[in-house]
Amino acid sequence: MKHVYTLADLRDPAFAEAMPNAKLAVIGFPIKHSASPQMHQAALDEAGIDLQYIRVEVEPGDVDACFVEMERLGFIGCNVTVPHKLDAMAQCDELTDDAKALGATNTILFKEGKRIGHNSDGPGLARAIFEDFGKSLTELRVLILGAGGGAGRAIATQCAREGSPAIYLSNRTVEKLEPIAKSLTEEHGAKLVYTLSTDEKDLINAANRADLIINSTSLGLHEDDILPLPVTALSARHRIYDAVYNPPVTPLLAEADKLGAKTSNGLSMLLHQGANSYSFWLGQEPNITAMRKGLG
Template identity: 35%
Template sequence: MMITGKTTLAGIIGFPIAHSLSPVMHNAAFAELGLDWNFVPFPVHPDRLAEAVAGLSALGVAGFNVTIPHKVAVMPLLDEVSDEARLIGAVNTVVVREGRLTGHNTDGIGLVAALREKLSFSPAGRSVLVVGAGGAGRSAVASLALSGATRVEIANRSVEKASDLCLSLAPRLPGCSLGAVSLERLADPGYLAGFDLLVNTTSVGMKDDSLPGLSLAGLKEGFAVYDMVYAPPVTPLMKEAARHGIASANGLGMLVAQGEAAFYLWTGVRPPKGCMERALTAYHSLGKP
């Protein structure tokens, strides 16, 4: 697409940023809708975050995504932060309107949408085991509870970190029972049998590694697995699920859904259904990482 003085810019900040797939998704949607917009990746060193945020606003950028390592650090630099982003404790999308910056978090929206579309799963009234207590884990726990899950437990290498996460979220999620356990519980089918869904929020699987000791044998009918890892497309966790006839999905659906939500926040227009996912699939088919 030709860039002119009338082109509206959006983008993403992070460090490093060369690996980001956001430009592929968003530029495909802009093109399909015929919008005179362009999406640009901006490498921003942590030491220069405040300058970069002020500069993007001054330059008239309509909005930008935020990725590692800036999702938390960007919050005090904004004029306003949505309730959900404040609950999650991180911002991944910023909308700029007349110089005013508002932070949102679309990761939770993306997870719930992906569960619905890829696994026909609704969290309402269900029990979910979340693996990982980092930023993605916190986002998952909050979004699942806000979507009606009645029980969410966090399995993490450091039980103390998982417990701290539960303590920080529990007062704001009174309708959901939160708990923390060691990763060792993944080897106990009797424990896993009490859940309807397992969500992996860690990077385990990206290097063909597996969750330690995990056993998916003998679980209840309808049990499902969601792995936030999307490269490789079929992760070791998904292979293990398939061995036991368990439905599973990778993180591509979440990546697309959170991108679609951000796109709408910036433009006020929904991206064409399936456009972003088709663009990513085509990109990967070319052997791109």
């Protein structure tokens, strides 16, 4: 079994012979870093389901071709990560309410000749926040850093759907936030939505009003990354959630820990969105303990 497969591998007649039980996958570009296979494989093995979950690296523009090969090979479905979530949605025949609301798909089910797109990120985030901090999004005023990106928008939409009392959207390009804010209030019932730039003063003011700060930027992937907001914006009363999970302690979480704030990383969101995807494909709940152990 290879660490990463490609579209060429799926097309190779030898693949079906060598990997007859490979019926689930995660696709992305790049994909070698994904922790989804060990998480899902642990749940499949625990349940005694003789299937394999693999990584498939798919170049931009090749999502439809990948789906064609997966359907031919009898795949049950796949997870979709960056940069393919919008393209994957465009290739679907049907969308779940979660996919429609969040405007992207991260889970595909191949069923009766149809491609059904789902989004487990939103429900996964809600479960993760409650598990990690003991409070639901319904109770928390939220500041979202990098809200103009796909991940940030999905997070903001879930916060609105859950009834967060106030949502603060921050992005380098403020103009990107206006249609998002309008969607949150008009389509998803958001109570209060504020948009702001990455100006230091604006971030500090918003953080002073927020209970939960979520980093959905890529800042934190590298040790020398700058913080996504000033350290003076952080306090011990905050809950800090970094969607980055590798490294497990980002510069933002390290600074928040020093102040005594409650912190968590994106591994819990990965876990719960994974459990949601598993249920969507197989119609049964996975063993969360096994999935958590699979993540190490």
